[in-house]
Amino acid sequence: MLVSAKEMLDKAKAGHYAVGHFNINNLEWAKAILITAQENNSPVILGVSEGAGKYMCGYKTIVGMVNGMLEYLKITVPVALHLDHGSYEGALACIDAGFSSVMFDGSHYPIEENIAKTKELVKICREKGISLEAEVGAIGGVEDGVVGKGECADPKECKMIADLGVDMLAAGIGNIHGVYPDNWEGLSFETLDAVQKLTGKMPLVLHGGTGIPADMVRKAIDLGVSKVNVNTECQLAFAAATRKYIEEGKDKSGKGFDPRKLLAPGFEAIKATVKEKMELFGSVNKA
Ligand code: 13P
Numbered sequence: 001m002l003v004s005a006k007e008m009l010d011k012a013k014a015g016h017y018a019v020g021h022f023n024i025n026n027l028e029w030a031k032a033i034l035i036t037a038q039e040n041n042s043p044v045i046l047g048v049s050e051g052a053g054k055y056m057c058g059y060k061t062i063v064g065m066v067n068g069m070l071e072y073l074k075i076t077v078p079v080a081l082h083l084d085h086g087s088y089e090g091a092l093a094c095i096d097a098g099f100s101s102v103m104f105d106g107s108h109y110p111i112e113e114n115i116a117k118t119k120e121l122v123k124i125c126r127e128k129g130i131s132l133e134a135e136v137g138a139i140g141g142v143e144d145g146v147v148g149k150g151e152c153a154d155p156k157e158c159k160m161i162a163d164l165g166v167d168m169l170a171a172g173i174g175n176i177h178g179v180y181p182d183n184w185e186g187l188s189f190e191t192l193d194a195v196q197k198l199t200g201k202m203p204l205v206l207h208g209g210t211g212i213p214a215d216m217v218r219k220a221i222d223l224g225v226s227k228v229n230v231n232t233e234c235q236l237a238f239a240a241a242t243r244k245y246i247e248e249g250k251d252k253s254g255k256g257f258d259p260r261k262l263l264a265p266g267f268e269a270i271k272a273t274v275k276e277k278m279e280l281f282g283s284v285n286k287a
Helices: 006-015 027-039 050-055 059-072 088-097 111-128 155-162 189-199 214-222 232-247 264-281
Strands: 019-023 044-049 079-086 101-104 131-136 168-171 204-206 225-230
Touching: 006 019, 006 225, 019 027, 019 079, 019 264, 027 044, 027 059, 027 264, 044 050, 044 059, 050 079, 050 088, 059 079, 059 088, 079 088, 079 131, 088 101, 088 111, 101 111, 111 131, 111 155, 131 155, 155 168, 155 189, 168 189, 189 204, 189 214, 214 225, 214 264, 225 232, 225 264, 232 264
Parallel strands: 019 044, 019 225, 044 079, 079 101, 101 131, 131 168, 168 204, 204 225
Antiparallel strands: none
16 A cells, blocks of 8 residues: 655654656556565655656556556555655645655745745645645756856745745755766755754655765765655666667567567666665665
8 A cells, every 4th residue: 555755764764865756657666666665674755747647648547557566466565656846736736646655846936935835735635645845946957058056046935835834845955967078067965964953853865866875875875865866877777787688689589579578687686785775875775
């Protein structure tokens, strides 16, 4: 059964480790992540962007697929199914479809509007036992052009949003999505420390987990990060393993063209990436 992310993140915050949020794109992704979580006795969060939601034929399809997998694969570790960077309408649609957790990303709105919309969702999520992530300070991406430094959130605004009763808070601390440019200045631990001091027990979320050096990730966890989002790294690992299989001509040998064979190296590569992250985040044996 899917669970809200609240309990796993409160435990992670108290225990000074982080739970991995891994974005899913299809059946192979979801299956690889769930099996790895079970093998490592780790809680896990499956992230779904609105784009991935459309790709997988809607939120109801995803809920059906993931619930079916939990039963079929006999998954007993805590699993949350979470909307990533949702709009207000997207969050409502996911709640309706059976997600156990949603993110409302109001960081592009003026803070008053972000507060008003987050507040409404807090009420709805509370009633349904669904966990809610909010965001302050937009997290950029390489597609926005070369970025030296991602945006840093205003700690006071973080406190205002945290006080609304959300379950986890994403604050921009110089992190960006995708591969970091060569001139990236690194995470702003000064911002993170200030946010953590004002928000206390609130589990903080580090987006853009791909490519952040391990020592920086550990320091961020020490400073209150309890959820780390990883997407691109699984995609790169999947693509590299698939490329190798095809470049070695394996799809042309015997039944190597069978999708169950062709997608297997990529599947194993996702598993290896997820395991490595769970070890880094400290969530192994924390189910
Ligand atoms: P990356 O793609 O950089 O790992 O970021 C993932 C993320 O933050 C999803 O919300």
